[in-house]
Amino acid sequence: MKMKAIFLAAALALGSGAAGAQQFDYGFAGLMGKANRVTLPDLTLGSGKPVQEAPVDLKSGAYYKMKIVADGSAELALSGGDFFRAIWINEIVINNIEVRPMGVHSLEFDAAGEAEISFIAVVPGSFSLSIPGSSGDSQKAVFNIR
Template identity: 75%
Template sequence: MRHACAAALLGLVVAAPVAAQPFDYGFAGLMSASNRERLEPLTLASGQPVAEAPYELKSGTYYRLKIIADGSAELALSGGDFFRAIWVNEIVINKIEVRPMGVHSIEFDAAGEVDMSFIAIVPGTYELSIPGSTGDTQKAIFHIR
C-alpha cells in the first residue's frame, strides 16, 4: 500500500505541468534588439484615416511607432487607457528625447513627426483617437495580447 501511494504521488509529480521558462533576451532584457518591432506609422491629416488597420501587439514586446502630421489642421491623438496599458520608453520630437512618467495625448499644431518607443504591457483593446471625432477612420485601434 505504501509503495502504491508513493507510486501514485510520483505519477502526479511527473504528470504535473512544467513551469513556463523565462525568455532569454540577453543582457538588455525586454529592450533587446531581438524583441523589437517597428509598427506602421499613424497619420494625422485633415479628413484622412489615422491608421490603415488595427494593430496586433504582443505583451512584453518593444515597439517603435511614428506619428506623422501633415499640418493641414491642428490635430491630436488622445488615449489615456492606451498609454496606461503600455510603458513608454521615450518620445522623440525634433531629435529631443522625452522620457515621460505618463502621457494622455500628443497634439500637433503644425506639420511634424513624433517617434515613440514603448513596451506593450496590459492585454486588451485600446484606442488612440482624434478628440471630438466620431468616425472609425479617425482612430487607431491596438489589440494587446
C-alpha cells in the same frame, strides 16, 4: 556598519577608473535591444485622412516603436489615456529630443511634424488613440494587446 562593508566590498570587486568601467556594458540588451524591437506602421494625422489602415495586434511584454506623422493640414491631436496606461513608455522623440515621461494622455500637433514613441505593451485588451471630438472609425488607431 554591515552596509558600509558591503559597499566597500562591491567597490573593490568592481575595480576603479576606466578598467572597472570596461567590465560592464550599459547599452540596451535583451528586451530593449534593437533586435527585439518591432517597428509598427506609422500613424497619420491629416485633415480627412485615416489615422490607421487596420487595427494592430500587439503582444504583452513585447517592445515596439512607431511614428506619428502630422502633415500640417490641420491642428490635430491623438488622445488615449487608456492606451497610454496599458503600455510602458520608454521614450517619445520629437525633433531629436528624447522625452521619458511618467505618463501621457495625448499628443497634439499644431503644425507638420513627427513624433516617435517606443514602448512595451503591458495590459491585455483593446485600446485606441483617437482624434478628440471625432467619432468616425477612420479617425482612430486601434491596438489589441494579447
